[in-house]
Amino acid sequence: MNTELFIAKRLFSDKATRKLLSQRIIRIALIGIALGLTVMIVSVAVVTGFKKEIRDRVIGFGSNIQIINYxxxxxxxxxxxxxxxxxxxxxxxxxxxxxxxxxxxxxxxxxxxxxxxxxxxxxxxxxxxxxxxxxxxxxxxxxxxxxxxxxxxxxxxxxxxxxxxxxxxxxxxxxxxxxxxxxxxxxxxxxxxxxxxxxxxxxxxxxxxxxxxxxxxxxxxxxxxxxxxxxxxxxxxxxxxxxxxxxxxxxxxxxxxxIMRTESITRLYPQIFDWLSVLDMNVWIILLLMVIVASFNMVSGLLVLILERASMIGVLKAMGSANWSIRKVFIYLSVFLTSRGMLWGNVIGISIVLLQGIFRIIKLDPAAYYVDYVPMNFSVLHLVLLNLGTITITSLILIIPSWLISRISPDKTIRFD
Incomplete structure (x- = not known):
């Protein structure tokens, strides 16, 4: 039996913890994670959809490759x-x-x-x-x-x-x-x-x-x-x-x-495809910023959880639990909480992508953007990678603040309680 996972599940489902101050702070952190994941989902859908739409339209007029007179x-x-x-x-x-x-x-x-x-x-x-x-x-x-x-x-x-x-x-x-x-x-x-x-x-x-x-x-x-x-x-x-x-x-x-030569569509219209390649850098910057924001949100939430559960940490230490074992409890708990925020982020992000893809609510000026609406490309692979990347990076970063547990002395926390 995984004791750390069992304790984390009990803390996660304990209704009494909802009255604690940490729950309000964690709720704010989860909102930040949900919004961050929403932005990442929409950003990737817009950029990949935009690139695919422009590329398909250019190819529609000139195909992928042309063979012409030298x-x-x-x-x-x-x-x-x-x-x-x-x-x-x-x-x-x-x-x-x-x-x-x-x-x-x-x-x-x-x-x-x-x-x-x-x-x-x-x-x-x-x-x-x-x-x-x-x-x-x-x-x-x-x-x-x-x-x-x-x-x-x-x-x-x-x-x-x-x-x-x-x-x-x-x-x-x-x-x-x-x-x-x-x-x-x-x-x-x-x-x-x-x-x-x-x-x-x-x-x-x-x-x-x-x-x-x-x-x-x-x-x-x-x-x-x-x-x-x-x-x-x-x-x-x-x-x-x-x-x-x-x-x-x-x-x-x-x-x-x-004498004949070949020309790819990317060389025939380099200004269009060079512009599309710049969008990749933009989306990577957005993803990096959103992951950093989500990580800092959960770091702050984890620190509050640790401080608020100092007496419990003292009892576990007095019973012989190792520092790493207790740290795993709070890392598991943080992952559960992060997953809840990510669930709402997925629901909101996917809803926005589907609504825009079906009803084309947001319009654009085709003279400036080559298309008359914001295109969306919904990809299950992108969705899975975004979720895995977010939960993995956030979990790894949470290991750092959990080090605070090793600084908590059981005799002081138990006597204070």
Whole structure:
């Protein structure tokens, strides 16, 4: 039988102790622990949710990895490559690769009677994965593409729709300029769908339609494209998979074929992903501060408990209990009390995360934060790690103030009582 644990349980459940002064002080300490754990749960949920939401939206517009012409610069006016590449089957068979799809981009300008706006026309094929845009579609449908003829349907963002006063099924004129042409080329396209990703930086420029339209505008052959988009299963493996793709591209390159290179989404948009990486430092600072606050709260509570139970400590010492044995009693008791505070912290923190995740109560300015609400990512693993880390660190720190027990003399405490 664990005597120290038994005594700690009796002290924890003893109703008479509720009238002691220490209970009020400990109640304040437990409130501090509950609030601290709440802040940690919400902070981790917000940061991980924010990173996931931004990352998924950027990937939705440009996929994880792109394979493009080596001579293409960072603009959307690209040099063509052949759609028939010998490395495609090898890349598709790589572990972690979901799919590979061709694409083409062309800068242009939408002009109406009253407004005009620069855009990026992204051309895709009938096999394009529309999951991201279908999920964010607010009206209409995605373009119904085919292999035989050019399709004049496009989807554009709700932001562009409101900015240019364009409605569903309207016909719009899009102008494109080629380097060798003195007169702009134009396309008359029909808006078949309107999407809202909430990522204003991309919403205000991207429209999607038939890849054959880009080929026609650039005087490309039917087998020429801007490049390939590669989607992967695990974003954390993006660097390793990109290296494998790069090796495949180099291995199968013909001497007379186009020289191609790979670009990960993190390098295409470094300003966004560098900003997201800074958030990790912020959350670590918050976690450290909250753990320190929780630890000091319980240290103060433990000291009060020890002083208030000095007579009991004296009796236990007189009966032959060792200092470490008595210290374990109060450490167990502190862990029980800390667990009670953590229970309320979990309840409050999880409630806030779920309410915000379901009802999106707190809104944001998408122009500043890239999203129009505070995203939440509820992870059981993060929750378990936060609880284990808090209880472990707090318990270890409680060993230090429990040393005060060895300074208590049994003859003085018993005589005083």
């Amino acid at each position: 001579d293409s610069n960072s603009s959307y006016e690209t040099r063509p490559v052949s759609a028939d590449q010998p490395f495609l089957e090898t890349v598709r068979s790589l572990a972690g690769v979901k799919y590979v799809q061709p694409f083409a981009t062309k800068p242009g300008m939408i002009k109406t009677d009253e407004y005009h706006q620069g855009i990026i026309f992204k051309g895709v094929t009938k096999d394009y994965n529309w999951d991201f845009f279908a999920k964010n579609l607010v009206a209409g449908h995605v373009p119904l593409l085919n292999d035989s003829s050019r399709v004049n349907e496009i989807i554009l963002s709700e932001h562009l729709s409101k900015l240019l006063n364009i409605k569903l099924n309207d016909r719009v004129v899009v102008y494109f300029i080629n380097e060798k042409d003195a007169i702009p080329r134009l396309l008359q396209l029909t808006v078949c769908g309107v999407y809202r990703s909430g990522f204003e930086e991309f919403d205000k420029v991207f429209i999607l339609g038939d890849l054959k339209q880009v080929q026609r505008l650039n005087d490309w052959r039917n087998d020429q494209i801007s490049g390939f988009e590669v989607a992967i299963n695990n974003f954390n493996q993006i660097d390793n998979i990109e290296q494998e793709i790069r090796n495949s591209v180099i291995q199968f390159r013909d001497a007379d074929a186009d």
